[in-house]
Amino acid sequence: MFSESAGLNLKAGYRYSKGSVMIKTDNVYGWTGELQGESEADYSGFYFGTGFVLAFGSADKRAVNMAIAAGAEQFPEIGKKIYADxxxxxxxGLYKQSEVKFTELNQISPGNTETKKYLDDINLKLEGNKKLENIKKLLAEGDEYRAKNKFKEAYSRYTxxxxxxxxxETALFYLKYFRETALARYGDARALNSQGKINAALKLAKEASxxxxxxxxxxxxxxxxKGDKNNRRKADALYNEGVLNFQKGYYDKAIxxxxxxxxxxxxxxxxxKNIELAKEKYRNSSAAEEQSAEQALKEARDLFEQGLMEESLAKADYVLRIDGNNAEALKLTEEIKAKQENKTTTLNKR
Known part of the structure; x- marks a missing residue:
C-alpha cells in the first residue's frame, strides 16, 4: 500500500506552538523516521482524531531530518538537540535565532568546523539582511524627499x-532622471543669462544644482x-543715484x-547715453554759472565798498561755490573777515 518513502505514521501528543507538536511515532507501516521528537506538522489534508494525527510521510523532509540526526551525532548528548534546533x-530562514543556538553549541563543543561554517554563513546572511534593510530605508527617504521637492536630499539618498x-534599478532610474533634469535646467539658465535675465537664470541654475x-x-x-546679481544690484543703485542727481541739476555728480x-x-x-547727456548739460550750466559768478563777484566788490560786509561775503561765498579756486573771491573773503575782526575789536574796547 505504501512505500518506505511514503509510509504512514501515527502521531499523538500536545502542541508547543502553532504548527509545532511533540510527537511519539509507532511504526505502523514502513516508517523509518525518528520515534520521538518535536516536529512541524502540515495540517492541511490531515485527519484529526482525539489525541491522534494521521499523516503521510514526506521523503524530502525525512531526508532532512535524517541528515540533521546524522550531523548531531558528532556532538555530545546535550548538544544533539541544540544542533537539531x-x-x-x-x-x-530564522538566522538570528539559529545563530543563538549555534553559539550555544559552540560553547559546548568549541572549534567544531561545522558549527563555525554555519556561524560564518549566518553572519553573511544577516549582513545581507542589514544591507537590504538599509537600502529599503534609504529608498523610502529618497522618495519622501523627492515628493517634497527636496531634490538635493533625495539625490544623496539615491547616490x-x-x-x-x-x-x-530604482536608484539608477532616479539618478538618471535627476541628471537629465539638471542638464535641461542648466541649458535653460545659460540661455536666459545670455538674454540678460539674471534672476530667472539664477533660479533655474539653482534648481539644476x-x-x-x-x-x-x-x-x-x-x-x-550670484556675483552678477550682486553687481546688477549695485549698478542699479548707482544708476538711480545718477538719475536723482541729474534731476537736481548736479550734472557732475550724475556723470x-x-x-x-x-x-x-x-x-x-x-x-x-546718460553720461553724454549730462556732460552737455554740465557744459551749458558751467557757462551760465561762470557768467553768473562774474556778476556776483562785481556785486560783492560793490557791497564791500559800501561797507555792507555780510552781504558782500554772501556774494563771495556764492562765487566760491561755483568756482572754489576763484582767486578774486578768496581775496575778497579775507578782506571782509579782516574788516569784521577790526570792527569787533573796536566795539569790544568801547
Whole structure:
C-alpha cells in the first residue's frame, strides 16, 4: 500500500506552538523516521482524531531530518538537540535565532568546523539582511524627499543606495532622471543669462544644482550668477543715484555715478547715453554759472565798498561755490573777515 518513502505514521501528543507538536511515532507501516521528537506538522489534508494525527510521510523532509540526526551525532548528548534546533531554524530562514543556538553549541563543543561554517554563513546572511534593510530605508527617504521637492536630499539618498548596490534599478532610474533634469535646467539658465535675465537664470541654475549637487560646472555657474546679481544690484543703485542727481541739476555728480555703472557693465547703453547727456548739460550750466559768478563777484566788490560786509561775503561765498579756486573771491573773503575782526575789536574796547 505504501512505500518506505511514503509510509504512514501515527502521531499523538500536545502542541508547543502553532504548527509545532511533540510527537511519539509507532511504526505502523514502513516508517523509518525518528520515534520521538518535536516536529512541524502540515495540517492541511490531515485527519484529526482525539489525541491522534494521521499523516503521510514526506521523503524530502525525512531526508532532512535524517541528515540533521546524522550531523548531531558528532556532538555530545546535550548538544544533539541544540544542533537539531539550530539547523531547523537555519533551514527556516530564522538566522538570528539559529545563530543563538549555534553559539550555544559552540560553547559546548568549541572549534567544531561545522558549527563555525554555519556561524560564518549566518553572519553573511544577516549582513545581507542589514544591507537590504538599509537600502529599503534609504529608498523610502529618497522618495519622501523627492515628493517634497527636496531634490538635493533625495539625490544623496539615491547616490548612497547606488554606492551600496550599484545595480539597484530604482536608484539608477532616479539618478538618471535627476541628471537629465539638471542638464535641461542648466541649458535653460545659460540661455536666459545670455538674454540678460539674471534672476530667472539664477533660479533655474539653482534648481539644476539641486538635482545634481556634485556637478562642479553647474555650481560655478550659480556662483557666477550670484556675483552678477550682486553687481546688477549695485549698478542699479548707482544708476538711480545718477538719475536723482541729474534731476537736481548736479550734472557732475550724475556723470560720476553713471561712469561707475559703466565700470561694472561697460556695455550698459543707457548709462553711456546718460553720461553724454549730462556732460552737455554740465557744459551749458558751467557757462551760465561762470557768467553768473562774474556778476556776483562785481556785486560783492560793490557791497564791500559800501561797507555792507555780510552781504558782500554772501556774494563771495556764492562765487566760491561755483568756482572754489576763484582767486578774486578768496581775496575778497579775507578782506571782509579782516574788516569784521577790526570792527569787533573796536566795539569790544568801547
Amino acid at each position: 539550530a539547523v531547523t531554524l537555519y533551514n527556516a 548612497e543606495v547606488n554606492r551600496i548596490d550599484a545595480g539597484n 539641486e538635482y545634481s549637487p556634485d556637478d562642479a560646472e553647474i555650481a560655478d555657474f550659480v556662483k557666477e550668477l 560720476t555715478a553713471w561712469q561707475k555703472v559703466v565700470e561694472i557693465y561697460p556695455d550698459d547703453a543707457e548709462a553711456l
